[in-house]
Amino acid sequence: MNEFQVIDSVMPDVPPSSADQLAAARERVFATAQVLPASRARAGGRSWTGTALVAAAVVLVAGAVVALVPRHAVEPVAVTPMQKLEAAAARLAAAPEAKGRYWRRDTEDVMRTKNGPPYKVEERAMEVLAFGPNREVYGWREPISSKPYTAEGLKAWRRDGSPQLCPARGCDKNMPAYASADLDLGLELADGLKPTLTELRSLPKEPAALRAQLLESFDSQVAAEREAWLRTAASRLITSPATPGTRAAAYLLLANSPDVKVVDDIPGTFGLDGLAIQFTGGQIVIDRRTGQLLGKQGLTPEGVPWRAEIVRKVGWSDVPPVPPAKCVRCTARL
Numbered sequence: 001m002n003e004f005q006v007i008d009s010v011m012p013d014v015p016p017s018s019a020d021q022l023a024a025a026r027e028r029v030f031a032t033a034q035v036l037p038a039s040r041a042r043a044g045g046r047s048w049t050g051t052a053l054v055a056a057a058v059v060l061v062a063g064a065v066v067a068l069v070p071r072h073a074v075e076p077v078a079v080t081p082m083q084k085l086e087a088a089a090a091r092l093a094a095a096p097e098a099k100g101r102y103w104r105r106d107t108e109d110v111m112r113t114k115n116g117p118p119y120k121v122e123e124r125a126m127e128v129l130a131f132g133p134n135r136e137v138y139g140w141r142e143p144i145s146s147k148p149y150t151a152e153g154l155k156a157w158r159r160d161g162s163p164q165l166c167p168a169r170g171c172d173k174n175m176p177a178y179a180s181a182d183l184d185l186g187l188e189l190a191d192g193l194k195p196t197l198t199e200l201r202s203l204p205k206e207p208a209a210l211r212a213q214l215l216e217s218f219d220s221q222v223a224a225e226r227e228a229w230l231r232t233a234a235s236r237l238i239t240s241p242a243t244p245g246t247r248a249a250a251y252l253l254l255a256n257s258p259d260v261k262v263v264d265d266i267p268g269t270f271g272l273d274g275l276a277i278q279f280t281g282g283q284i285v286i287d288r289r290t291g292q293l294l295g296k297q298g299l300t301p302e303g304v305p306w307r308a309e310i311v312r313k314v315g316w317s318d319v320p321p322v323p324p325a326k327c328v329r330c331t332a333r334l
Contacts, residue, residue: 081261081262081263081264081275082255082262084262084264084275084288085251085252085255085262085275085277085286086252088251088275088286088287088288088289088290088291089248089249089251089252089291090248090291091289091290091291092244092247092248092251092290092291092292093205093244093245093248093249093291094244095244095290095291097243097244097315097316098315098316098317099316100315100316100317100318100319101132101133101316101317101318101320102130102131102132102133102316102317102318102319102320102321103130103131103241103315103316104128104129104130104138104313104314104315104317104319104321105128105129105130105239105311105313105314106126106127106128106311106312106313106314107126107127107295107309107310107311107312108124108125108126108127108144108308108309108310108312109124109125109126109127109141109307109308109309109310110122110123110124110270110307110308110309110310111123111306111307112149112306112307114306118156118157118160119148119150119153119154119156119157119165120148120149120150120153121146121147121148121149121153121165122146122147122148122149123143123145123146123167123168124143124144124145124146125141125142125143125144125167126141126142126144126312127139127140127141127180127309128140128141128142128180128321129180129186130321131186131187131197131241131334132320132321134333135197135333135334136331136332136333136334137183137184137186137187137331137332137333137334138183138321138323138330138331139179139180139181139183139186139330139332140177140178140179140180140323140324140327140330141177141178141179141180142169142176142177142324143166143167143168143169143171143172143176143177144168144169145168145169146165146166146167146168147165174326175326175327175328176324176325176326176327177323177324177326177327177330178327178328178330179327179328179329179330180330183329183331183332184332184334186334187200187240187334188236189214189232189233189236189237189240190217190223190229190230190232190233190236191219191222191223191229192217192218192219192222192223193214193217193218193233196334197241197334200237200240200241200242201241201242201243201246203237203242203243203246204246204249205243205245205246205248205249206249207249207250207252207253207256209249210246210249210250210253211230211253214230214233214234215230218230227257227258230253230257231254231257231260231279234250234253234254234257235250235254235284235296237250238250238251238254238284238293239293239296239311241316247293248291251277251284251286251291254277254279254284255277257279259279259280260277260278260279261277261278261279262275262276262277262278263275263276263278263283264276264288266283266285267305269297269304269305269308270295270297270305270308270310271310272285272294272295272297272305272308272310273285273294274286274287274288274294275287275288276297278299281298281299282296282297282298282299283296283297283299283305284296285297292311293311293314294310294311295308295309295310295311296308296309297309
């Protein structure tokens, strides 16, 4: 066994060196041996010299191998809220989309009253909006509950015998659910901008191109302020049946609009904890990991959330929506 065979036995995990690498290493080792003092070489005898050669060769060859092994690329860490939003938007745009003939969104609508006797109440209701393959549109609202949300109000309500508060399930047995707002406007993004489902699904997936195409529909005779009109369109686009790429572009379009900022570590009121695109009077909350929309919140002038639309379910499937019994005008055709 020669010195370079010893290397293979003591370092089995190191990739085998090429002939050129071995020749270069051998030349450096023997060059080193030639400059050793004669007295030191005699003191250890031949075995010492062989051991030194092996050790030196191991060091030199290992160093050459390490230098040749490529380092794994290190991904940049998102630091600012805007960088986190860009990363989340990229993940959303790359996410596969479920297939189906019907698109449906179920949101839980939460609203807290600011005052009024005898209690400050939190009202909850389910809102459904859906579209079918033949221009069908479905929409209804179903009350869930009303109850005090402050410790003082809850205590007073219990002291009064916990009376039923409306709107809530069971309050109106003749109409347990009712139609949402005008279903004909289900796909309207802003004043004067009402695309078909096909047009909506064909919108650009890049922020600048999306902005340009949306502004083609801006009419100063209909809407007074262009940027406010554009913010409305982008906000509604985010909650629409648009493609993941278009919705991701809408995030960035909205985030780069005047008087809009991206914030992280929001309080998590109503269970909405994520990145927020914040503007006057409200914010859109996005999942940091997936980029999916978590919901929207209304804000007081002090920045305190007082209402929310929490996304419970959204996407495509082949299951046709079925409005609740006795729901009047809960379906229409675009």
